[in-house]
Amino acid sequence: xxxxxxxxxxxxxxxxxxxxxxxxxxxxxxxxxxxxxxxxxxxxxxxxxxxxxxxxxxxxxxxxxxxxxxxxxxxxxxxxxxxxxxxxxxxxxxxxxxxxxxxxxxxxxxxxxxxxxxxxxxxxxxxxxxxxxxxxxxxxxxxxxxxxxxxxxxxxxxxxxxxxxxxxxxxxxxxxxxxxxxxxxxxxxxxxxxxxxxxxxxxxxxxxxxxxxxxxxxxxxxxxxxxxxxxxxxxxxxxxxxxxxxxxxxxxxxxxxxxxxxxxxxxxxxxxxxxxxxxxxxxxxxxxxxxxxxxxxxxxxxxxxxxxxxxxxxxxxxxxxxxxxxxxxxxxxxxxxxxxxxx
Amino acid sequence: xxxxxxxxxxxxxxxxxxxxxxxxxxxxxxxxxxxxxxxxxxxxxxxxxxxxxxxxxxxxxxxxxxxxxxxxxxxxxxxxxxxxxxxxxxxxxxxxxxxxxxxxxxxxxxxxxxxxxxxxxxxxxxxxxxxxxxxxxxxxxxxxxxxxxxxxxxxxxxxxxxxxxxxxxxxxxxxxxxxxxxxxxxxxxxxxxxxxxxxxxxxxxxxxxxxxxxxxxxxxxxxxxxxxxxxxxxxxxxxxxxxxxxxxxxxxxxxxxxxxxxxxxxxxxxxxxxxxxxxxxxxxxxxxxxxxxxxxxxxxxxxxxxxxxxxxxxxxxxxxxxxxxxxxxxxxxxxxxxxxxxx
Ligand SMILES: CC(C)[C@H](C(=O)O)[C@@H](O)C(=O)O
Ligand SMILES: CC(C)[C@H](C(=O)O)[C@@H](O)C(=O)O
Numbered sequence: 001x002x003x004x005x006x007x008x009x010x011x012x013x014x015x016x017x018x019x020x021x022x023x024x025x026x027x028x029x030x031x032x033x034x035x036x037x038x039x040x041x042x043x044x045x046x047x048x049x050x051x052x053x054x055x056x057x058x059x060x061x062x063x064x065x066x067x068x069x070x071x072x073x074x075x076x077x078x079x080x081x082x083x084x085x086x087x088x089x090x091x092x093x094x095x096x097x098x099x100x101x102x103x104x105x106x107x108x109x110x111x112x113x114x115x116x117x118x119x120x121x122x123x124x125x126x127x128x129x130x131x132x133x134x135x136x137x138x139x140x141x142x143x144x145x146x147x148x149x150x151x152x153x154x155x156x157x158x159x160x161x162x163x164x165x166x167x168x169x170x171x172x173x174x175x176x177x178x179x180x181x182x183x184x185x186x187x188x189x190x191x192x193x194x195x196x197x198x199x200x201x202x203x204x205x206x207x208x209x210x211x212x213x214x215x216x217x218x219x220x221x222x223x224x225x226x227x228x229x230x231x232x233x234x235x236x237x238x239x240x241x242x243x244x245x246x247x248x249x250x251x252x253x254x255x256x257x258x259x260x261x262x263x264x265x266x267x268x269x270x271x272x273x274x275x276x277x278x279x280x281x282x283x284x285x286x287x288x289x290x291x292x293x294x295x296x297x298x299x300x301x302x303x304x305x306x307x308x309x310x311x312x313x314x315x316x317x318x319x320x321x322x323x324x325x326x327x328x329x330x331x332x333x334x335x336x337x338x339x340x341x342x343x
Numbered sequence: 344x345x346x347x348x349x350x351x352x353x354x355x356x357x358x359x360x361x362x363x364x365x366x367x368x369x370x371x372x373x374x375x376x377x378x379x380x381x382x383x384x385x386x387x388x389x390x391x392x393x394x395x396x397x398x399x400x401x402x403x404x405x406x407x408x409x410x411x412x413x414x415x416x417x418x419x420x421x422x423x424x425x426x427x428x429x430x431x432x433x434x435x436x437x438x439x440x441x442x443x444x445x446x447x448x449x450x451x452x453x454x455x456x457x458x459x460x461x462x463x464x465x466x467x468x469x470x471x472x473x474x475x476x477x478x479x480x481x482x483x484x485x486x487x488x489x490x491x492x493x494x495x496x497x498x499x500x501x502x503x504x505x506x507x508x509x510x511x512x513x514x515x516x517x518x519x520x521x522x523x524x525x526x527x528x529x530x531x532x533x534x535x536x537x538x539x540x541x542x543x544x545x546x547x548x549x550x551x552x553x554x555x556x557x558x559x560x561x562x563x564x565x566x567x568x569x570x571x572x573x574x575x576x577x578x579x580x581x582x583x584x585x586x587x588x589x590x591x592x593x594x595x596x597x598x599x600x601x602x603x604x605x606x607x608x609x610x611x612x613x614x615x616x617x618x619x620x621x622x623x624x625x626x627x628x629x630x631x632x633x634x635x636x637x638x639x640x641x642x643x644x645x646x647x648x649x650x651x652x653x654x655x656x657x658x659x660x661x662x663x664x665x666x667x668x669x670x671x672x673x674x675x676x677x678x679x680x681x682x683x684x685x686x
Contacts, residue, residue, distance in 0.1 A: 082530040083537075091531070115568050117460040134532060139498070141534045145541070149502035151534040155482070159492035185582070187425040188434070189477060191484045191494040194426075198488070221564065221590035222598070225458050239528070243586060247564035255565070 004036040005305060008067040008270065012045035014279030015289035015332075016073025022291035022336035023071050023273075023298040029343050030302060030310040040067060044089055046077030046279070055088035061096065065269050069301050072274035073294065078281060087137060094130050097269040099262035100161065101168050102128035102238075103300070104245040104276065106228075109319060111326035112253035120229035122252055125176070127169040127233060128241025130262055132161045133192075135238040157192040157237070162199050164265060169235040170207045176232050180204075180212040183220045183236040183244065196237070220244055224251055249276055257322070259296035261304060271304050273297040287331045292318055295339055317342035347379040348648060351410035351613065355388035357622030358632035358675075359416025365634035365679035366414050366616075366641040372686050373645060373653040383410060387432055389420030389622070398431035404439065408612050412644050415617035416637065421624060430480060437473050440612040442605035443504065444511050445471035445581075446643070447588040447619065449571075452662055454669035455596035463572035465595055468519070470512040470576060471584025473605055475504040476535075478581040500535040500580070505542050507608060512578040513550045519575050523547075523555040526563045526579040526587065539580070563587055567594055592619055600665070602639035604647060614647050616640040630674045635661055638682055660685035 007027070011020040027037055042060060049055055064070060070093070075085050094102070108114055108122035138154035173180045182200050186193025197214065204212050215223065217240045223230060224247050234244065249255035258276040275293030283289055299314035321339045330338070350370070354363040370380055385403060392398055407413060413436070418428050437445070451457055451465035481497035516523045525543045529536025540557065547555050558566065560583045566573060567590050577587065592598035601619040618636030626632055642657035664682045673681070 083533040086530040087533065113460075115459055115461070117456075117458060134496075134498075139532070139534045141538065143502075144538075147502050147506070149538055151500045151538040153477075153498040153500075153532045153535050155477075155496040155498075157494045157496075159486075159490050163490070185585075187429040188582075188585075189482070189496045190426040190430065191482045192496050195484065195487075195492055195494040218585050218589035221586055222593040225568065225590065225593040226597075239531075242528075242531075242561050243564055246561035247568065247590065250565040250568040254569075 002034055002036050004038055005068040006038050006040065006066070007301075008042055008064045008070045009039050010042045010044050010070065011073040012075040012279060013047055013077055014074060014281050014284035015277075016045070016075065016279050018284070018287065018289050018332050019275065019291040019294035020071060020073040022332070023294040025336065025340060026295040026314055026343070027071075027298040027301065029340055030298070030313045031307055034310060035305070035307060045075045046080050046085060049080060049085060050077070055085065056092055061093075064093070065097065067270045069270045069305065070272035071297065071301065072272055074275065074277060074279040076279045091135060093272060094262050097262075097272065098265045099130045099272060100164055100265040101263040102130040102241060103261040103263055104128060104241070104248070104258065106245070106248040106252050106258060108252045109257060109322040109326065111323035112257060113327070114251060114253050116225065116228070116251060119251065120227070122228045124228070124231035124248070125172060125233050126241055126245050126248065127165060127172060127235045128245065129161065129165045129237050132157050133238035155189070155192060155239075157195060159195060159199060162196055163203065166199050166203045166235060168263075169233050170203055170210050173210045173233045174207065178210045179232040180210055181231060181234050182212065182214045183217055183234055183240055184214070185217050185240070186214070187216065192237070200235070217243070221247055224248055245276065256290040256293055257296070259293050259300055261297070261300040263304065271301075273301040273304070287333060289332050291332050291336045292322070292339070295336070313343050345377055345379050347381055348411040349381050349383065349409070350644075351385055351407045351413045352382050353385045353387050353413065354416040355418040355622060356390055356420055357417060357624050357627035358620075359388070359418065359622050361627070361630065361632050361675050362618065362634040362637035363414060363416040365675070366637040368679065368683060369638040369657055369686070370414075370641040370644065372683055373641070373656045374650055377653060378648065378650060388418040389423050389428060392423060392428060393420070398428065399435055404436075407436070408440065410613045412613045412648065413615035414640065414644065415615055417618065417620060417622040419622045434478060436615060437605050440605075440615065441608045442473045442615060443507055443608040444606040445473040445584060446604040446606055447471060447584070447591070447601065449588070449591040449595050449601060451595045452600060452665040452669065454666035455600060456670070457594060457596050459568065459571070459594060462594065463570070465571045467571070467574035467591075468515065468576050469584055469588050469591065470508060470515060470578045471588065472504065472508045472580050475500050476581035498532070498535060498582075500538060502538060502542060505539055506546065509542050509546045509578060511606075512576050513546055513553050516553045516576045517550065521553045522575040523553055524574060524577050525555065525557045526560055526577055526583055527557070528560050528583070529557070530559065535580070543578070560586070564590055567591055588619065598636065599633040600635055600639070602636050602643055604640070604643040606647065614644075616644040616647070630676060632675050634675050634679045635665070635682070638679070656686050
């Protein structure tokens, strides 16, 4: 008998609510016969916040934690001051649920037009640290609003946090083209950069088959445009990972094809899967959003639970759909149905 | 009679030494009859450091400070640990000489092939803060080399430092297309981001003709690939400026066409002009490096000293050269001669 997994679903705002049901449908169809899913819906995000001021009530967070995995849509609304939902909901979940790896594959699908004239064969994964760095929330301001204001942001990096994500990257490289590129800015951020480099060099000794090199973040943004096919596994910190995965999303033809997984370190808490795109208020409610990234996040969820074949089913359907129909204008539901029909 | 300006010349390493003489020649030819230049050469950079361990001796720094402007080539050598020359020489000059604005124009010249399929008409300037943020050197490490190591990097941002660079950006926008885009990550770096936004909003009130908007750094890396012609003046902090100017350099066909100016805040100390590219040890000494960026940095120097017509002479010659011969393989000296011949 198929095992039942409990999935917390946070559709969130805007197009998040339109694409997430398609992620659920893809999940079910792909895992038919091998796994069942029981959903618990959570009404969190901008709409909830605007309605009753709640961001992530403790009781709800505890219930989320009791699930086997999380499907998230997108969170955000321009009416809410920057930082409130990000820090109070999205980043709070990543930190509280110890989601140490933020996994972000970038692949140029056949049928998708890259903005690059000669994109080459792009297929890499960014392993972004998810629980430290400048995202800690350390920092503050004095004399706010005066000419003497000083505002600080502190990047906190621990050998504990870095080593575990470095290990993840090298393990992942073993299943891929066996190359890890560390991205940092060690010529300026000498304390954190030096620690990252030392830990990479140490862990690399345990993986003699995996080659590794180093690139500054600024040089990386050049290569993502001039030679993106050079990358296999990119390993980097929280902020640099945020930056290059968006650039990578653009290079593979738009964040509409990019999913991500926030992986919990110990399986004590659920991992979380989400499309990289935002809530896109400008096209929300119009059945226009492309659900492909959300559906790909369901595939990442399946892989994470160990259902590689089911995940492949989604990947194959998505690839075929994009190759054949990627350039046609379709509604959210049409794309969802087209992909499901191929599975 | 033409006034004589004292220029400190720091050719530096690798191709820096090959391209800088062409910047000097362009300077002289462009300003013929209106300004004269007296050079003081400084032997600083990787070679000097490897020879006698000196990075920026105080006495030499004092002599640099006594000049009217600085021409820098490029500094760096892979044999030297990351951070030593950067922090000890390049960033030390930017900080000690209070070079609050790091000015970096990005322009797609006719005749240059952008890696983008449809680049559009790219012509913007990044106004990067040059004396604060994560570049301060604040931070440290405890229990270095142990499993309990913690490494920090602190971004220090002051209303004083931010306001002056914000004012520079709005003034510059008045001479251009009158649009300023603030780039930050205010949804995560809430203290610094909030301060930047407040100061931009305040200064903007004094420039009713200048429109302004805001983009997160991650979204900016997308637009630089998908729609770079949308930008006019990009205003951002030290680290984000470092990152997007390299991506911008790639998008306009390579950092070989990108120059930059580090502008002193009060004319108490000299401003510094340099190509964006590095010392490129792989092609050094082969008369292969393109001196165009160095020559463009001479144009920025002239503009800074108030010689707009002389600067235009360089820009016109460079534009004509690239349009006609940009795609032909030429030696450093040939490109230099070709550009000078057009002036
Ligand atoms: C919304 C924001 C806090 C988030 C981040 O910076 O991590 C987003 O940009 C992402 O990449 O998931
Ligand atoms: C060499 C390095 C310290 C420098 C920087 O980060 O500012 C360089 O990348 C630049 O952009 O001028």
